[in-house]
Amino acid sequence: MRNKKISSLLTRILVCMLIFSLFVPNTAGMASETSIGKELGEATSLTKGKEQNGVLEQPEQAHWYKIAPKQEEILNDSHMNLKVKSDNLLTISVYSSKEKAEKGETFDQFRADTAGKEETLVRIPHAWDGPYYIKVQYLGEVPPEETLTNGADSNNSQTKPKKAEYTVSYEGIKIQPSDMNANEQAPSCPVEVSMDDQKAGKEILSQLRTIRDQLLNKTEEGKKLSDLYYKTAPFLVSKLIVSKEDRNSVYKNLVTLKPLFEDVAENGTSSSHTISEKEQQAINNLYDVTIKSVPGFIKDEVEKLDEKVGLRNLEGKSAGDLLTKHKLSPLNTSQSSKVIFKLKDGKSLNSVQKEYGILSNGLSIVEESDELFDDMYSIEVPGEKGSDGTFKVNEAQVRSTVDLLAEMPEVEFAEPVKKYRKLSNDIQYPYQWPLNNKSQDGGTTGADIKYEPMKNLLDNRKLDHTLIAVVDTGVDSTLADLKDNVRTDLGRNFVARNNNAMDDQGHGTHVAGIIAAENDNGYSMTGLNPNAQIIPVKVLDSTGAGDTEQIALGIKHAVDKGAKVINLSLGGQYSRVIEYALKYAASKNVTVAAASGNDGAAELGYPASSRYVISVGASNKLDVVAEFSNYGKGLDIVAPGSDIPSLLPDGNVTYMSGTSMAAPYVSAAAGILISQDPNLKPKEVEKVLGETADDISFESVDGGQEEPVDENGEPISDPKIPGIDWLSGNGRLNAFHAASALDLNVSVNKVYDNQNTVTGTAKEGTKVQVKSGDKLLGRATAGTNGKFTVKIPVQKKNQVIHVKGSNGPAQTSVKTVVKEGLPLAEPEVNPVTIHDAAVTGKAISNSVVSVKNKSGKVLATAKADSKGTFSIKIPKQKAGTVLYVTATDSTGKESKQVKVVVEN
Numbered sequence: 001m002r003n004k005k006i007s008s009l010l011t012r013i014l015v016c017m018l019i020f021s022l023f024v025p026n027t028a029g030m031a032s033e034t035s036i037g038k039e040l041g042e043a044t045s046l047t048k049g050k051e052q053n054g055v056l057e058q059p060e061q062a063h064w065y066k067i068a069p070k071q072e073e074i075l076n077d078s079h080m081n082l083k084v085k086s087d088n089l090l091t092i093s094v095y096s097s098k099e100k101a102e103k104g105e106t107f108d109q110f111r112a113d114t115a116g117k118e119e120t121l122v123r124i125p126h127a128w129d130g131p132y133y134i135k136v137q138y139l140g141e142v143p144p145e146e147t148l149t150n151g152a153d154s155n156n157s158q159t160k161p162k163k164a165e166y167t168v169s170y171e172g173i174k175i176q177p178s179d180m181n182a183n184e185q186a187p188s189c190p191v192e193v194s195m196d197d198q199k200a201g202k203e204i205l206s207q208l209r210t211i212r213d214q215l216l217n218k219t220e221e222g223k224k225l226s227d228l229y230y231k232t233a234p235f236l237v238s239k240l241i242v243s244k245e246d247r248n249s250v251y252k253n254l255v256t257l258k259p260l261f262e263d264v265a266e267n268g269t270s271s272s273h274t275i276s277e278k279e280q281q282a283i284n285n286l287y288d289v290t291i292k293s294v295p296g297f298i299k300d301e302v303e304k305l306d307e308k309v310g311l312r313n314l315e316g317k318s319a320g321d322l323l324t325k326h327k328l329s330p331l332n333t334s335q336s337s338k339v340i341f342k343l344k345d346g347k348s349l350n351s352v353q354k355e356y357g358i359l360s361n362g363l364s365i366v367e368e369s370d371e372l373f374d375d376m377y378s379i380e381v382p383g384e385k386g387s388d389g390t391f392k393v394n395e396a397q398v399r400s401t402v403d404l405l406a407e408m409p410e411v412e413f414a415e416p417v418k419k420y421r422k423l424s425n426d427i428q429y430p431y432q433w434p435l436n437n438k439s440q441d442g443g444t445t446g447a448d449i450k451y452e453p454m455k456n457l458l459d460n461r462k463l464d465h466t467l468i469a470v471v472d473t474g475v476d477s478t479l480a481d482l483k484d485n486v487r488t489d490l491g492r493n494f495v496a497r498n499n500n501a502m503d504d505q506g507h508g509t510h511v512a513g514i515i516a517a518e519n520d521n522g523y524s525m526t527g528l529n530p531n532a533q534i535i536p537v538k539v540l541d542s543t544g545a546g547d548t549e550q551i552a553l554g555i556k557h558a559v560d561k562g563a564k565v566i567n568l569s570l571g572g573q574y575s576r577v578i579e580y581a582l583k584y585a586a587s588k589n590v591t592v593a594a595a596s597g598n599d600g601a602a603e604l605g606y607p608a609s610s611r612y613v614i615s616v617g618a619s620n621k622l623d624v625v626a627e628f629s630n631y632g633k634g635l636d637i638v639a640p641g642s643d644i645p646s647l648l649p650d651g652n653v654t655y656m657s658g659t660s661m662a663a664p665y666v667s668a669a670a671g672i673l674i675s676q677d678p679n680l681k682p683k684e685v686e687k688v689l690g691e692t693a694d695d696i697s698f699e700s701v702d703g704g705q706e707e708p709v710d711e712n713g714e715p716i717s718d719p720k721i722p723g724i725d726w727l728s729g730n731g732r733l734n735a736f737h738a739a740s741a742l743d744l745n746v747s748v749n750k751v752y753d754n755q756n757t758v759t760g761t762a763k764e765g766t767k768v769q770v771k772s773g774d775k776l777l778g779r780a781t782a783g784t785n786g787k788f789t790v791k792i793p794v795q796k797k798n799q800v801i802h803v804k805g806s807n808g809p810a811q812t813s814v815k816t817v818v819k820e821g822l823p824l825a826e827p828e829v830n831p832v833t834i835h836d837a838a839v840t841g842k843a844i845s846n847s848v849v850s851v852k853n854k855s856g857k858v859l860a861t862a863k864a865d866s867k868g869t870f871s872i873k874i875p876k877q878k879a880g881t882v883l884y885v886t887a888t889d890s891t892g893k894e895s896k897q898v899k900v901v902v903e904n
Contacts, residue, residue, distance in 0.1 A: 039064050040101055043133055048073060048080075051169040056090070056138035058163075059297060064101075065168060067124075068131040075522040077172030078653075082122040084136065088164035090114045093135045094122055096478065096651065101133040107650040113139070114166070123173075127524055127651025129480050138164040140295045177431050177645035177653040204254050207261040214543050215268055218504075221327040232294055232302070246289055253282035264319050271320035280315040287311055337398050338549055340577045341405045341414035343375040373556065373580055378417075378549055379405075413576050420551055420572035422473060422507040422544035422660060431653075432526060433621045434640030434665065441643075443621030447696075449639065449665060450736030451528060454672075455519075457739055457809045458530075464678055466671040468515055468532045468565040469558030470664075471551065472508030473544060474501045475536035476649040479509070481517040481524050482534070490561045491536040494550040501536035505544050506648045508536065510656055511569050513647035514664040515671070524653050525646060528668035528735065531675045535563050540570065548575050555581040559588050564674045567667040568594040568613070569660035571605035582612035591674070591682040593666040595659035597630035602716045602726075604634050608659075614670070614686050617728065618642060618662040623696050625727045629659055632716065635729035636686060637693055639665035669735045676742045691814045692738045693731030722798035723817040730815070740812035745786065746805045748814050753797040754821030754889040758790045766807040772799060794890050824895035827870070827887045833903045834879050839872045843887040843895075852884045852897070859883075877902040 043064040046052060054063050067080065084092050094110040095101035114120045124132060141162070256278055263273035275283075291302055305311070314322070322328075343349065372378060381398050398416050405414035433440050435451035467487065474493065477486035491501035503509045512534050517527035539554035540546040551570070555578070558566050566585060571594075585592055594613040597605030608615040608630070618629040618641025625631065626642045641662030643655045670685050680688075718726040725731065740746075748760040758770050762782035770777040770790045777792040782805075795801060799818040805811070827843035839851050842864070849870045850861045864870040864887070877883070884897040 040098070040133065043131075045131075046134075046168065046170060048170060048172060051167050054136065054166050054168065056088075056136070056164040056166070059138050059140040059295070062135050062137035065134040065136070066131040067134070067170060069126060071522065073172050074126050076174070078126060078174045078524070079172070080124045080126065080132075080170045081173050082124060082134065082168070082170045084112075084114055084120045084122075084166060084168050085118065086114045086120075086164060086166035088114065088162075088166070089139045089141060090120075090164060090166060091135075091137045091139055092120060092122055093137075094124055095133040095135070096128040096130075098131070098133055101135070109650065123175075124170075125524065125651035125653070126522075127479050127481070127647070129483070134168070136166065136168060140297070177655055204258050204261055207258075207265040210265040211261065215264070215323065216328055218542060219327055232290060232298055249285060250289065253285050256282040260319060264323070267320065269320045269324045271318070271323070273319045275314045275317055275319065277315055280312070283314060284312055337381045338378045338417045338547075339381060339398060339401050339405065339414060340372065340376065340378045340417060340549060340552075342373075342412045342576070342580065343377075343410055344412045345375070347375070347410040349375075349377060372549070372552060372577070373584060375412075376577070376580060415548070415576060417548045418573050418575055420540070420546050420548070420570050422505070422540050422570050431645050434644060435526060435528065437621060441621070444623045447619075447621060447623030447732075449528070449669070449733045451526075453809070453811070454736040454739050455530075457736065457743060458672070458676075461676075463531050463672075463675040465531050465533050466529070466565065466675045467535055467561070467563045468529070468567060468667055468671045469535040469537050469554075469561070469563035470508050470512045470515070470567050471537045471539055471554045471558060472503075472511055472567070472569060473505035473540040473542070474503035474508045474538035475512040475534055476503045476509045476647075477536065479524075479647055479649070479651060481521070481527075481647060482509070482512060485516040485518060485527075485532065486512065486534045486536055488536065491538075492554070492557050493538040494553050494557070495538055495541045495546065501538040503536075503538075503649050504542040505540065507540070507544055507569070507660065508538070509649050510644075510646040510654070511567060511660065511664045512536070513653075514644065514661060515567065515668040517647060524651075528665055529671045529675075532668060532671045535561055546570070548577050552577045552581040555585055555592075559585050559590050563590055564678075565667050565670045566590055566592045567664050568592060568607055569658075569663045571595060571597050571608065574606045574609070578607055579610055579612070582607060582610050586612040586682055589681055591667075591670045591685045593663045593670060595663040596635055598628045598658050598660075599630055600628050601630050602632040604630050604632060609634055612682075614666055614689065615729070616659060616663040616666045618657075618659045619696060619728070619732050623732065624698070625696070626657070628657070629662075629727075631727045631729075633719065635726075637666060637689055637730050637733055638662060638696070638728045639733040665733055665735075669733055669738055672735065672739055673742055676739065688738050688741055689733065690730035691816070692734050692741050692812055693729075693815075694734045694737075695725070695731045695815075696728050697725035697731070723800050723815060734813075737812045737814075740805070740810040741814060743810045744805050744807055744812060746803070746812055746814055748803045748816050751795070751801065751816055751818050752821035753795060753799075753818050754824070754891045754893055756792060756794050756890075758792055758801070758803060758816075760788055760803065761786050762788055762805050763807055766805045769804045770801055771804060772801050777801065821889070821891065821893060824887050824889055824893055826896050826898050827885055829885045829898050829900050831903060832877070832883065832900050834876060837873060837876055839874060839883065839885060839900070841870060841885070842868045843870055844868060844889060847887040847889050847895075849885065849887050852886070854882045854884070856884075879904045 039062065043066040044052065046065050046067050052065065056063065069080070082092070082094060084090065091113045092111065093106055095106050100106060110122060110124065112120050112122050260273050260275065260279055263271045287306070291299060294302065381401050402414045402416055405411050431440065433443050434448055437443050437446060437448035439445045475482065475486055477483055477488050488501070492499060493501045513525060513527060515527055516529055516532040516534050517525045519526050519530050535558055537554040537558050539550040555566060582592060592613040593616055594608040594610070596608045596615050596617040604615055607613055615634055615636045617631055617635055617638040618626040619638045620626045620642035625638055629638065629641065639662040641659050642657045644657065644661040645653050645655050648654050666689065669689060673685050673688055674680055744763045744766050746760065746762045746766070748758065751758055762768060764782055764784050764786055766782040768782060768788045768790055769779045770792050772795065778790040780788045780790040782788040795818045797818055797820045800815060801818065802813045802815055804813045824844050824847060827841050827849055829839060829841040832839055843849050845864055845866050845868045847864050848861055849864055849872060851859045851872050851874055853859055860872045860874045862870050862872040879902055881902040883900040883902065885900060886897045887895045
């Protein structure tokens with residue numbers, strides 16, 4: 001039982017050391033995980049299923065191993081289970097490459113230790129080319145239980161640690177994708193053990209993980225501190241597991257520090273939280289627990305840190321100042337905020353600066369190099385320098401600068417920079433329900449985007465590669481499924497202002513995997529578009545946030561680097577700057593797909609509401625619109641966006657939900673269409689995708705849905721546009737029908753409510769059917785001239801009909817809405833004399849032609865034949881009699897009347 005408790009707690013201690021990492025810098029004397037010398041280059045190869053024995057002579061000594069998986073393993077297994085057995089305290093670290101091993105860079109779930117365990121497992125996904133490198137390091141012995149129980153100092157023991165014997169091996173396993181964070185095996189806080197589902201404990205845990213991931217892991221000092229943590233954690237856990245008093249004490253102290261954690265997690269180096277007397281005492285208590293739990297060589301390192309920073313003398317100090325001083329968080333070194341403005345046509349920047357004295361408002365001079373687009377510039381507004389050397393935005397001055405610029409007659413508009421947020425035989429393919437829904441986990445069979453028939457249609461075609469820009473958090477191009485499809489040479493990082501667009505958050509990699517993960521290579525998953533090449537454009541930081549300027553520049557960069565499609569899985573407030581960037585993309589014939597938003601609201605987020613994008617909502621595996629998906633006016637289409645499996649930078653295939661996951665399916669499909677026809681314009685791409693989408697609308701009959709309201713509380717009503725569903729737009733993406741429509745060259749002419757034919761073009765020999773719902777209206781075959789005509793009953797205005805075409809493996813269904821017919825052309829009437837007993841002429845075929853007297857009374861009618869010829873018998877008329885002739889079609893539309901005067 002004790003072993004089980006220790007095993008579970010060994011992964012729950014990170015947060016305790018995070019407390020110290022808020023205040024403690026690294027020292028030059030600390031041992032580095034990568035100070036291995038030649039041992040890394042001499043790593044011993046492991047073979048699947050074969051156990052390797054090893055002996056470590058003394059603490060801190062390490063052995064290196066490597067795994068180079070065979071292709072058979074990659075095809076049959078999703079993961080490797082690395083197993084380490086030892087009665088001694090070892091730590092295990094797994095790296096995805098030699099380069100990562102040299103830098104000591106890995107994910108927390110790829111670290112473990114052996115304390116109190118019969119067998120330690122590290123689960124490694126087959127996500128990189130390999131070889132993978134494994135470091136096994138000896139930490140020393142866990143203090144005796146009686147030492148831990150009575151609170152004695154474990155460092156008083158003079159016993160020399162014994163040698164550490166161990167075995168290491170690995171086996172292959174196949175597991176399905178997991179939910180977000182379910183794969184995370186990172187060490188966490190003992191608060192998880194003591195809180196018993198208490199709300200405060202869960203909140204603390206979340207805050208401390210944010211501090212770890214978004215602050216500490218972003219600096220070299222923070223990363224180095226992790227080395228010390230991985231040495232300390234097993235010893236601290238061993239003490240806590242046997243002492244309920246210590247466990248309760250740790251939790252109590254963490255609760256005392258909760259306000260500190262909350263402020264630091266939210267504000268980072270801008271935190272103004274001052275450490276109180278009670279918080280200082282809590283820090284002292286936690287330090288004492290730690291120092292009594294570790295052996296001498298680790299205790300020395302911890303005490304050196306205490307001596308340097310004065311850990312017991314933090315009372316009255318600012319958390320933000322401490323983070324900055326000890327380099328434990330990325331610095332906010334920007335001395336300004338920014339305002340973006342655009343000049344009117346014909347106005348010069350120089351004249352504006354000179355005439356209105358921009359500098360008089362304390363603003364930095366605007367250089368021509370600051371031009372974002374033609375006549376659009378960014379200008380810096382100075383921030384206020386704090387005592388820690390960082391700068392904070394003066395919101396009032398930003399607002400006054402916007403007002404000043406906006407009032408200038410030369411300026412078209414001005415706005416402050418705003419924040420936005422991220423909204424096969426491959427081993428995990430069976431779980432990718434959006435590509436092939438076989439009712440996995442209760443889904444609806446066939447409720448997918450028809451990937452397999454599309455793949456069958458296009459597999460042997462030589463199609464052009466299409467550049468698709470993922471404007472997001474970056475893309476991890478080291479993963480085996482993405483490395484050949486990511487154009488790092490075209491990428492850009494607008495957060496760090498360099499060319500390294502690697503993903504430090506995960507969102508962008510998940511998006512890129514949906515679009516372009518390599519097909520049929522055995523690794524992890526399958527992307528929708530086999531011909532896509534990804535341009536990684538990083539505009540969102542490690543928290544998933546970015547600003548107006550970064551996003552606008554990212555869009556412009558993607559366009560200028562040749563992207564044909566841009567994916568925007570992000571959202572925020574309306575911005576004229578971003579709108580201008582989207583207009584620029586449209587002017588260069590670049591198709592943009594944008595996520596509609598995840599608020600479940602009856603209005604689209606921005607930039608999905610822009611006229612220059614395809615707005616994309618989310619559907620689920622039941623083929624209904626997801627509850628979180630924004631909808632309403634302007635929504636173009638929906639695509640799978642609920643429980644979508646795709647790659648994360650740690651190599652695991654993980655489920656995520658959101659319209660952020662739906663947009664890349666549309667981006668990928670748009671790229672396929674452009675590969676088929678590089679001359680397609682964005683509106684043509686949008687038209688094909690919309691007309692070929694599957695209708696998933698349905699009428700709610702339970703009456704339980706509340707009427708949506710706008711921000712002013714006014715009700716928002718469905719405008720009832722024929723063929724457009726308020727919740728799903730044109731319907732759910734059908735990539736097969738879209739690709740087939742281009743392959744068959746299917747185009748349908750407008751259909752009117754006063755005609756009995758449907759006409760259009762299609763590849764010779766294409767079988768064409770016209771349906772209204774499930775009812776067949778007519779059929780025909782496209783002729784040698786590439787045209788078809790299908791006779792149908794006359795349809796009512798606003799009726800939705802589908803024109804289905806099939807030829808070989810290609811099948812499509814194109815939606816069209818019957819429009820109100822134009823008024824009939826006036827009939828052509830032959831002259832009428834006093835000798836004629838009939839009125840003759842030509843009119844629209846099959847129309848009813850009427851002869852009326854001057855008072856409007858109908859004298860006689862007749863039907864025009866198929867050639868339009870008519871003859872209406874009437875009594876002979878006197879000379880000078882005025883008659884009026886009209887034609888009426890089957891819908892009751894009547895032509896203008898033709899005046900006829902009877903002649904002699």
